[in-house]
Amino acid sequence: MKIIIAGAGEVGFHLAKLLSYESQEITLIDTDKDSLAYADNHLDIRVIKGDATSIAILKESRVESSDLVIAVTASETTNITVCVLAKQLGSKRTIARISNTEFIHHKDEVGFTKFGIDELISPEALAASEIELSLKQSSFNDSYEFENGALMMIGLTLRSSASFVGKTVKQAAKIFPELHFVPIAIQRFGTQFTIIPRGDTEFKRGDHIVFVTSKGGEDELCRLTGKPNRVIKNVMILGGSQIGFKTARSLSEKGFNVKLLEEDKDRAFDIADELPKVLVLHSDGRKVDLLEEENIGDMDAFIAVGKNSETNIMSCLVAKSKGVKKTVALVENMDYFELSHSIGIETLINKKLLAANNIFRYIRKGEVVAMTKLSNMNAELLEFEVKPSSAICNKVIKNVDFPRSAIIGGVIRDGLGVIALGDFKIQAGDRIVVCCLLQSIKGVEKLFR
Template identity: 70%
Template sequence: MKIIIAGAGEVGFHLAKLLSYESQEITLIDTNKESLAHADTHLDIRVLRGDATSVSVLRDAKVETSDLVIGVTASETTNITLCMLAKQLGSKRTIARISNTEFVDNRELIKFPELGIDELISPEELAASEIQLLLNQSAFNNTYEFEEGLLIMVGVSLPKSAPFVGKMVKEAAQIFPGLHFMPIALQRKGTQYTLIPRGDTVFKDGDQVYFVTDSTGVDELYKLTGKKKEEIKNVMILGGSKVGFKTARDLCDKKFNVKLIEKDKAKAFEIADGLPNALVINGDCRNVELLEEESLDSMDAFIAVTGNSETNIMSCLVAKSKKIKKTIALVENMDYFQLSQSIGVDTLINKKLLAANNIFRYIRKGEVVALTRLNNLNAEILEFIVKATSEVTGKIIRELDFPRTAIIGGVIRDGKGIIALGDFEIKEGDRVVVCCLPRSIPRIEKLFL
């Protein structure tokens, strides 16, 4: 695919990096000489200095033959204008990064595709949605919903007391028949290796395991992993960033008791005006005494979304020491993100990765309708729509030529989530959720073409 990315900032560079690994033909446009030089040195891509809304620059980037144009500059206006121009000049598909979440909320009203913008991506909106989902499934450290919860992916660290620790996957299936979940990925404690579980894979104490489950299987997972579904009612948010404000607003709408701490006085007053149902406090979130004065120990969840990754992590560790049930930290540094299991914070979220996940499905072959990359695991979960021409159509799962580095986690059919085992027959129109390691993606894509 020929892909043009405008914006060599954190999101643009991260996207270019991930896409260059996939051997895509990437052109990165930016006005900043230093950012482009860094990208040119570290990535196997073409860089182009100039204004992304300049027709001559776009023609130089060969926009007329491009498959996808992605606008992820810091300017929402630039991104929207770029996509409109690119579509007029012949690009097949366009994606604009925006910060004004009103655009996302009113996409039905405004009809952006008619303007030449096929998709809107708001990293802040994605981060706020991720936080809400994590609070809803409080005992799990990673969650993702397919088709509004018909199938749910959850990640959990197995305690020693979990009844299937020490047993193989096939043994666990025999001991607990009729369960509504499937293990799809696993990382051993203290390692960076990702395993796709097979029948002979043994569950071990401390494993980070990802399951796909239907709506009835979530409660079963709570019981079998020894985790408790804690009720989250009182939430403290650190930082009045766009993510902090949107999270607070959404939680207030759902009747959570929200307390938000913002360091900047003017910003704190502005947020207080916009959030009449939240308690907004002006203060330095690095001050442990302030956190204690504001009854940190009575909180059910603690969410740190300031602009500083280190502040977010350290304040979450303070909260964890007060026995807070759920801690979530926003981090920009990908190196920290890779260490989420050992840092001690329940969940780290990263806007760049969330935005990349959303954009990635547009470069996959086959009809991919959803995609997520697992936190600090080298694996992807893709949701394919099965076509009449797909190789998997009419086949029983155990008869498929599926690589050992991939697994079908579940199928959505006729508005129902199904945990599909070996004797399940795949039909046209099914939505199939697949977890696979990167090296097996091309092979999986061919099965669903």
């Protein structure tokens, strides 16, 4: 695919990096020569210095033959303008990064596609939604919803007390035949290798396992793995950034008791005026004594979304030491993901990764409805819609020539999630959740074209 990215900031560079690994033809546009020089030296892409709203610059980038234009500059207005111009100049699809989430909520009413914008994304809104979901599934490390929870991806680390430690997948299935979950990926303790489990794969203590569950599967996993089913009610948020603000607003509207710490006085007063249900405190939440004064030990969850990744991590570790059940940290450095579970922070949030996941489904072949990359794992979780012409349509799962390094996690039919086993027959209109290692993605895509 020919892809043009406007904006070489953190989101744009990260997207260019991931897409270049997939042998896509990438052109990166920005006015900052230093950002472009760094990208040019580190990535196998084409760079153009200039204003992406310039028609001449867009033509130089060969926009008329592009498959996708992604505008992710810091300016919402610039991104919208770039997409409108690109579509008029011949680009097949456009995606604009925005900060005003009203645009997303009213996109059908306004009709952005009429202007030439096919999709709107807000990394900040995606991060806030991810944080909220992590509190909803507070007993687990990772989580992702398909079709408003018809199927759910959740991750956890196996304790020695878990019922199926030492058993194979096949043995566990015989013991618990009515369960509403299936393992789709395993990372062994102390390794960086991702395993797609088969019937003879053995569960071991310390495994980090990703499951797909249907309704009720989360509660069953809590019981079988010995993890407490936590109830989150009292939440402390460090940082009044856009993410902190959006998270506080959403949680307070849903009945959570929210306390937000913001060190900038003017910002703290502005948030307090806009969020009357949130207790906003003008204080430096990085200081341990202040956290103790604000009764951090009484909190069920601590969310650190300040500007500095290291500060967010350290604040979460302090919260953990004071007995807080659930900790969530916003980080920019992707390398921290490998350390998160070992240092005791349940959930790390990264805007770049969330934006990339949201955009990547437009890169994949077949009718990809949603996708996410698994944290710390060399695998992707994709939701495909089955077309009548798809090779997998009207076939029983056990008869499908499926790659060995991929697995079907579940099927959504008529809005209901099902853990589909070998005898399940796939029909047109089904939405299939598939987990696959990167080397098998092309083979899986062919089945859904």
